[in-house]
Amino acid sequence: MTKAKIQTRNADATKRRIFNAAYKEFAQNGFAGARVDQIAKKAKANKRMIYQYFGNKEALFSRVLMVAYNDIREEEKKLELDHLKPEKALSKLVEFTWDYYLSHPEFMALVNSANLHKARHLSDFSIDMTQLHSGHVTLVKNILDRGVASGVFRKGVDAVQLCITIAAVGYYYLTNRYSGSILFGMDFMEEKALKTRGKFNKEVILRLVKTEKN
Amino acid sequence: MTKAKIQTRNADATKRRIFNAAYKEFAQNGFAGARVDQIAKKAKANKRMIYQYFGNKEALFSRVLMVAYNDIREEEKKLELDHLKPEKALSKLVEFTWDYYLSHPEFMALVNSANLHKARHLSDFSIDMTQLHSGHVTLVKNILDRGVASGVFRKGVDAVQLCITIAAVGYYYLTNRYSGSILFGMDFMEEKALKTRGKFNKEVILRLVKTEKN
Amino acid sequence: MTKAKIQTRNADATKRRIFNAAYKEFAQNGFAGARVDQIAKKAKANKRMIYQYFGNKEALFSRVLMVAYNDIREEEKKLELDHLKPEKALSKLVEFTWDYYLSHPEFMALVNSANLHKARHLSDFSIDMTQLHSGHVTLVKNILDRGVASGVFRKGVDAVQLCITIAAVGYYYLTNRYSGSILFGMDFMEEKALKTRGKFNKEVILRLVKTEKN
């Protein structure tokens, strides 16, 4: 193994450590609240390396956002929903979305921060983002179409609006879990409460698309 | 003969100007990104006055949050939904929620920032907040109960989950309007898109609670 | 009683409250550490009054210093040492000095602060101060002279140096009581320790001036 390779490997490792640290720091504190010093410290890297590898704080945040969005879609692909019946497929997607948010609360914090800054950190990768996401809409649209064809789903449900709603019902509950717990006087993160909400989400979506029984 | 007070040497007016400026600054930049200097400048007040009247940045943010939450409930009360038929009442509430978020995008930004900080700025007023909000849940619960009694709504829908969902469908769309516009490749804030979403929200909620036709 | 008189009386009372508050504040925090706001608060007076009555922070400090120096001499006069035998008189003076410092620790703090600022706050009253103090030296000198005349004190002890030393032995112990307690590993302010030191001071001074026995 050549020296160049080792250096590359170390460089890659450093870069990855910085990225992971940045991911956490941005998620915990938002873009404005995140500290470059803290990222370097968490990454056990020299601060200078951050600038070497990522340019500056803003570019690093952009990078983190892009990867974050990519990750969720990557996971989604693994579901292989095309093999399932429409109703089951949709139910599983709602469940997946909820579970993903639940196990990746940082994702929501990043998205919120991105929007506070009017998504300007996304605009560099605008095209990639749109393309990446179109797969998601197509996925939902396919399920819907199959459901309509088999008569279990009603016609006329817009796929984009459905996508948004699937995300909304879980996202809102979880991103506002702290204020929610105070306002509603209950622990939003308690196991039972989470189970209840997870089930409720599926009901919201399915009642929205299913054909009325007769 | 008393004259209308000039803006100078008027404690109440200054306090109000500071508050309003803070409201905007926090909404635009989040808690961490907000600048006390900027608030003073926007309020055309001396920075010292901010500390005189509100203590410090954190207390000012707490105050802003409390008022923001109060405002939305105050507006809600004006709807007088008890006079309306259940279905109409619920529809109007969904519409109101959507319209309120639409005309007060700062509200969502504030709530997001509060949650980024784990709602610690709310905990000072925890009790007031809970009480304030309980009225909201009761309102929804009354509509639900009336609907069940008259047979238009199905039994077993949890009022709290419904409250959350009513908020969720509008909040998510609007708070993530910037990233959404990029991801879905459409302008989320375009008039037609807003109308479409507003209508969709109502459908989501009503299909969730309505009795199945036969 | 006329209105003018009441106002005067109130004005005097306010002035006195301010003065007393300033005395404490300067003693507790030194000149630089003292806060005008705090003085006003302690005095339950409007801050503006401080400037009305005393000009500014520096002038107020000057005033406090002058009164502080005056007070100790005023108390000293009450001792009527001329009626006592030289040895007894000197012993009583040492005791008085120690007791005064002990019961007026603020005095030492004020003097220290004055010296940190090179006594510029004293220079306005330079002449008064010198005159005031000359009485003190005279007092000691008289005791010394009487002692020499009666053979109990040796000749050639300088009155000024004696004055300084009488002050020094108590002042140093008390003004440095906090650092002293740490350095010497004992509580300088404990009752027994104070008694020991008080007695020691007298021994230092008397052995210094007394004729050698034969």
Added chain:
Amino acid sequence: MTKAKIQTRNADATKRRIFNAAYKEFAQNGFAGARVDQIAKKAKANKRMIYQYFGNKEALFSRVLMVAYNDIREEEKKLELDHLKPEKALSKLVEFTWDYYLSHPEFMALVNSANLHKARHLSDFSIDMTQLHSGHVTLVKNILDRGVASGVFRKGVDAVQLCITIAAVGYYYLTNRYSGSILFGMDFMEEKALKTRGKFNKEVILRLVKTEKN
């Protein structure tokens, strides 16, 4: 070939420059009156470096105090008083103390400031300080014991009280040199006056401990 390091990019040098500047600034203005900006300026260092190397203003003051106390003891050790006869040793110690205060007036200013703050800046190093100082007491005690053994010193003189008194007679005169000059109407720092006082101090201490002649 190594070259002598330039002052820039030299952590140790910068740290030392900051320390020295802080020493002066604290001595001149006390803790409260000292300005961090001024320290940076004097040290020709960036303000940020102060925080990098010392944490904050309080910690820097603590550090300065500790070193200041250490320095005087370090110098004292060089005297090698054990080789001298008791009377000579004691006389030399009094002289040293006086000379040290005279050539290090900052030391007294620092100690005064530390005591104004109730020595809280010393408490971090409480144990070190006590231990450091115990050497000083032992030194004096040894001289006393040797003197008693050889019959030149009387029995029963407490070493701690003696230590305090040796310091007191010089410290008081010098720390209050500005007010003293005004009160006593003479220049405390004039060469002759200093000589007189230096001599007087020795007399105070020696008369205190020496055996009465017969």
Added chain:
DNA sequence: TATGAATGAGTGTTCATTCAT
């Protein structure tokens, strides 16, 4: 590739003092 030292603009906060009534 990597590092620790350094920077200047800025951060929230507090100060002594003055204004308007």
Added chain:
DNA sequence: AATGAATGAACACTCATTCAT
């Protein structure tokens, strides 16, 4: 005689970024 509102400069401290090695 008295007040509360207001000010601007200063305060301790921190930021993202760059330099020298």
